[in-house]
Amino acid sequence: xxxxxxxxxxxxxxxxxxxxxxxxxxxxxxxxxxxxxxxxxxxxxxxxxxxxxxxxxxxxxxxxxxxxxxxxxxxxxxxxxxxxxxxxxxxxxxxxxxxxxxxxxxxxxxxxxxxxxxxxxxxxxxxxxxxxxxxxxxxxxxxxxxxxxxxxxxxxxxxxxxxxxxxxxxxxxxxxxxxxxxxxxxxxxxxxxxxxxxxxxxxxxxxxxxxxxxxxxxxxxxxxxxxxxxxxxxxxxxxxxxxxxxxxxxxxxxxxxxxxxxxxxxxxxxxxxxxxxxxxxxxxxxxxxxxxxxxxxxxxxxxxxxxxxxxxxxxxxxxxxxxxxxxxxxxxxxxxxxxxxxxxxxxxxxxxxxxxxxxxxxxxxxxxxxxxxxxx
Amino acid sequence: xxxxxxxxxxxxxxxxxxxxxxxxxxxxxxxxxxxxxxxxxxxxxxxxxxxxxxxxxxxxxxxxxxxxxxxxxxxxxxxxxxxxxxxxxxxxxxxxxxxxxxxxxxxxxxxxxxxxxxxxxxxxxxxxxxxxxxxxxxxxxxxxxxxxxxxxxxxxxxxxxxxxxxxxxxxxxxxxxxxxxxxxxxxxxxxxxxxxxxxxxxxxxxxxxxxxxxxxxxxxxxxxxxx
Numbered sequence: 059x060x061x062x063x064x065x066x067x068x069x070x071x072x073x074x075x076x077x078x079x080x081x082x083x084x085x086x087x088x089x090x091x092x093x094x095x096x097x098x099x100x101x102x103x104x105x106x107x108x109x110x111x112x113x114x115x116x117x118x119x120x121x122x123x124x125x126x127x128x129x130x131x132x133x134x135x136x137x138x139x140x141x142x143x144x145x146x147x148x149x150x151x152x153x154x155x156x157x158x159x160x161x162x163x164x165x166x167x168x169x170x171x172x173x174x175x176x177x178x179x180x181x182x183x184x185x186x187x188x189x190x191x192x193x194x195x196x197x198x199x200x201x202x203x204x205x206x207x208x209x210x211x212x213x214x215x216x217x218x219x220x221x222x223x224x225x226x227x228x229x230x231x232x233x234x235x236x237x238x239x240x241x242x243x244x245x246x247x248x249x250x251x252x253x254x255x256x257x258x259x260x261x262x263x264x265x266x267x268x269x270x271x272x273x274x275x276x277x278x279x280x281x282x283x284x285x286x287x288x289x290x291x292x293x294x295x296x297x298x299x300x301x302x303x304x305x306x307x308x309x310x311x312x313x314x315x316x317x318x319x320x321x322x323x324x325x326x327x328x329x330x331x332x333x334x335x336x337x338x339x340x341x342x343x344x345x346x347x348x349x350x351x352x353x354x355x356x357x358x359x360x361x362x363x364x365x366x367x368x369x370x371x372x373x374x375x376x377x378x379x380x381x382x383x384x385x386x387x388x389x390x391x392x393x394x395x396x397x398x399x400x401x402x403x404x405x406x407x408x409x410x411x412x413x414x415x416x417x418x419x420x421x422x423x424x425x426x427x428x429x430x431x432x433x434x
Numbered sequence: 435x436x437x438x439x440x441x442x443x444x445x446x447x448x449x450x451x452x453x454x455x456x457x458x459x460x461x462x463x464x465x466x467x468x469x470x471x472x473x474x475x476x477x478x479x480x481x482x483x484x485x486x487x488x489x490x491x492x493x494x495x496x497x498x499x500x501x502x503x504x505x506x507x508x509x510x511x512x513x514x515x516x517x518x519x520x521x522x523x524x525x526x527x528x529x530x531x532x533x534x535x536x537x538x539x540x541x542x543x544x545x546x547x548x549x550x551x552x553x554x555x556x557x558x559x560x561x562x563x564x565x566x567x568x569x570x571x572x573x574x575x576x577x578x579x580x581x582x583x584x585x586x587x588x589x590x591x592x593x594x595x596x597x598x599x600x601x602x603x604x605x606x607x608x609x610x611x612x613x614x615x616x617x618x619x620x621x622x623x624x625x626x627x628x629x630x631x632x633x634x635x636x637x638x639x640x641x642x643x644x645x646x647x648x649x650x651x652x653x654x655x656x657x658x659x660x661x
Contacts, residue, residue, distance in 0.1 A: 063547035070537065070544060077532030330528045333489060334542040335517030335593065337510060428516075429481075429489035431528060 064347075067340065071347040086356050092306055093360025093408050094367065096299070100404060101368045102376055103295035105395050110287040114280060118252035119261050121153075121283075122268060123276045132247040137272055141253055144267050146260040152248030154237045158202065158230075163191050169230050169237060177233040181215040187227030189217045200230075205242030212236065253277075298376065310411070325423050332428035338421075345420035349413040357409050365396065436463040436486060436597075436628075441495035443481050443653075455481040456492070457653040464646075465596070468619055468629040470639045470661075473650035479632040480601050482650070486630060487599045488516040517542060521590030523600040527582050529574040529589070535561070536570040539589045546593070553592075560588040580611045587618060597628040604635045616641040 075082050122141065124133040138150040154171035167188060177183070184194055194200060199211040218226050238245065253268075255261050265277045299306075320328075328341055367373060443456040456478045463469055463486075471479035484490050485497065488504060491512075496505050504515060521542075529538045539557040561567045564584040569577065574585060583603070590598055598619075604612035612635065619629050620643035631638055639647050639661070649656040 059547035061547075062549055063545060066540075066544035066547070066550070066553075069550075070533075070541070073533050073537060327530055330530065331541070332513075333522060333524070333528070334589070335513060336542075336545055337513045339510075340545045427490050429484035431524065 064343070067344050068347050071344050071351060074344075075348060075351060082352065086352060086359075089353065089356035089408070089412070090360040090363065093357055093404065094363040096306070096407065097361050097364030097404050098367050098373065098376055099295050099298050100400050101364055101396060102373050103291045104397065104400055105368060106291045107288050108395050110291075111284055114284060114287075117280055117283075118151075119255040119258065119280050120253040120265060120268070121278045122251040122253060122272075123278065124250075124272075124274055125276045126274065132243060133250050133275075135246055135248055137275065138248075138251050140271055141251065141268055144264055144271070146256055146264055148254035148256050150254075151252050153250050153252055154234060154243070155249050156237075156241055158240075160192075160202075165191065165228065167228050167230050169232050169240065171234045171237045172231045175231065177215060177231070177236070179233055179235045179239065180211070180213050181233065182212040182236070183216045183218060183231040184214055185218050185226040185229040186220055188230065189214070202240060204240050210240070320419050320423050325426075326431070328420070328423045329426060329428065329431040332424070332426070333431040338424045341424035342417065342421055345416055345424075346413065349416035350409075353409040353412040357405060360408070361401070361404065435465050435498075435500060437461075437498035438463070438482075438486070439496045439498070441482070441485060441492045441497065443478075443485060443490070444493045447493065455653055456485065458495070459653070459655055460495075461648065461655060461658065463628075463630070465628045466623065466626050467645035468623050468631065468643055469646045469648060470644050471630065471632045471648045471650055472634055472639045473656075474634060476652075477650040478653035479650050481653075483599050483601055483630055483632050487520045487522060487597075488512040517545065517593055519595055519597055521593065521595035521598045523586050523590050523598065523603050525602040525605050527586040527606075529582065529585060531575050532573060534571050535566065535574055535577070535585050538574055538585060539592055541592075542589060543592050557588070557592060560591055564588055579607060580614070583607060583611060583615060587615075595627075597630065598622055600629070600631045600633075602633055602635075603631065604633065604638055609637065612637040613641075616643050619643050 122133070122137070124131045124137070133152065135152050138152060141147060142150045151173070156169055158167045158169050159165075160167060165188075172183075175183075182200065184192075184200070189195070192200060194214050194217070196214055196216060198214050200214060201209050201211050203209055212230075212232070218229065218231075232240070237243070253264070255264055261279055265279060268275055268277045331341055331344075332338070367375065438459055438461040441456055441459045442454070445453045445455055459478075459482060471482060473479050481490075485492050491505055496503055498504070499515065499519065504512065507515070530541070536554070536557055539560060540553050543553050543556075558567065558570065561570055564587065566581060566584055566588070569581060569585075574582065577585060590600075600619075603615055607615065616638060619631070619641075622629050623643060623645070631644075633639060638644070642661075644661040646658065647661050648658045
């Protein structure tokens with residue numbers, strides 16, 4: 059009987075909503091827009107953080123840089139021989155990488171010497187973003203200015219796979235001799251050192267020991283890098299939300315006005331329903347279903363739109379704000395990733411306030427005496 | 435049998451706009467009869483009907499429905515009594531625009547939780563009774579004045595009430611439709627239903643369908659006589 063009653067009330071609610079098509083469609087449209095904006099920012103930030111975490115999964119546990127008066131400096135390879143002696147350290151390798159400013163496109167490239175990839179001195183592998191900007195393809199040449207102001211050509215041996223474009227959009231992989239020739243770095247130096255640790259529980263102890271043995275070094279753990287990524291994307295997401303706060307506020311006012319402020323006609327109808335035998339509770343249930351129908355359908359459509367926007371159009375509307383950290387923007391498709399917590403948060407901040415906003419004024423109207431209908 | 439004992443209803447009590455709508459009315463109203471409350475506007479007849487129909491509580495006095503005292507019941511119980519015992523026909527008919535005739539008729543029965551099939555069957559029977567079966571799917575605003583009136587009556591009957599309350603039912607009807615309405619009331623009486631009508635229309639209170647006329651003025655009963 060209870061279910062049958064709810065069914066009747068829901069049936070009536072739906073035909074009631076259909077009566078005010080224009081008003082309700084406008085409300086749903088604005089609602090959907092708000093949910094999809096909030097959802098887009100949330101999905102995007104989370105997917106980016108996850109993407110970064112996945113890419114960093116295989117990186118070494120500790121990176122050691124050398125600092126001179128607080129400034130990053132070249133790392134003597136001999137430091138590695140000291141670090142490898144620390145108990146618990148697996149392997150220590152010197153890494154060669156550096157930024158290169160290209161005035162042609164006013165962008166920074168990242169040159170890097172990869173492990174286990176044999177390239178000749180003149181060969182490079184470039185990231186997809188960079189290949190797009192400089193219109194490079196396999197076999198074409200990229201002219202660079204060396205440390206002693208000579209222009210040398212590098213031949214594009216390959217272009218990096220699109221999966222890694224988040225991190226590698228502006229990346230150029232180069233051979234060790236090529237790198238040293240370009241930047242003028244002798245064989246005794248590396249940019250920094252990577253340290254593999256056998257037992258992850260010992261990372262902090264090893265970091266402390268490195269600081270002790272080599273006071274001019276700065277060890278950075280993988281977790282610190284991950285935290286930085288998280289903070290960066292959270293901060294960017296927050297910034298976008300702040301910019302959109304006005305829009306969200308406008309929606310709330312609009313929703314409060316449309317849903318909360320019952321029209322004289324709606325008040326009269328509530329009076330009629332009460333007069334013909336509906337209880338205050340029945341009217342409230344009807345208003346609850348009404349609010350839930352609007353907010354739930356808007357939530358579902360909005361969430362779906364946000365999902366399509368982020369994972370199928372590669373966040374076409376958001377990426378310039380959140381994604382870029384350089385002139386060359388990565389162009390990639392995020393792996394769809396939506397967590398229950400994200401959905402719950404979105405639900406909590408959109409559906410619940412709206413439903414409450416509809417119930418309160420309906421309650422006020424539903425508690426009027428039914429005989430007001432006879433007196434008007 | 436309905437017993438009113440010294441009923442008073444005051445609106446906006448204690449304020450500048452205080453109105454005494456009903457002042458100390460005591461009446462015994464028999465079941466199975468058509469009773470008309472007659473009087474000019476503001477005489478308190480609509481308020482009295484509202485009190486009898488459990489739409490509001492009196493400020494003072496007691497109302498007995500059969501052997502049950504209903505004035506002190508909480509709102510939920512009053513609503514249940516209103517739904518089960520009374521069918522209302524309002525002056526403006528008060529049908530909900532934009533939804534169908536069938537839905538309008540079924541509306542008072544929705545909170546009962548009765549099955550949709552049974553409810554629809556009963557509503558269709560009522561529509562047939564009033565020759566409106568072909569209008570079931572039409573929105574109410576498409577109906578003529580007479581059809582609207584009959585839909586309002588059908589709605590009042592959906593919960594099979596023992597008592598029908600009609601407030602100025604002929605105020606917006608022409609002579610023919612007013613007579614038609616009283617004919618339906620006569621049929622109700624024949625079917626054993628109790629009918630209370632508030633009206634100052636002679637077609638209503640002079641009708642031979644009426645058993646009793648209660649004259650009201652200034653919230654008080656002037657005369658209560660058999661018609």
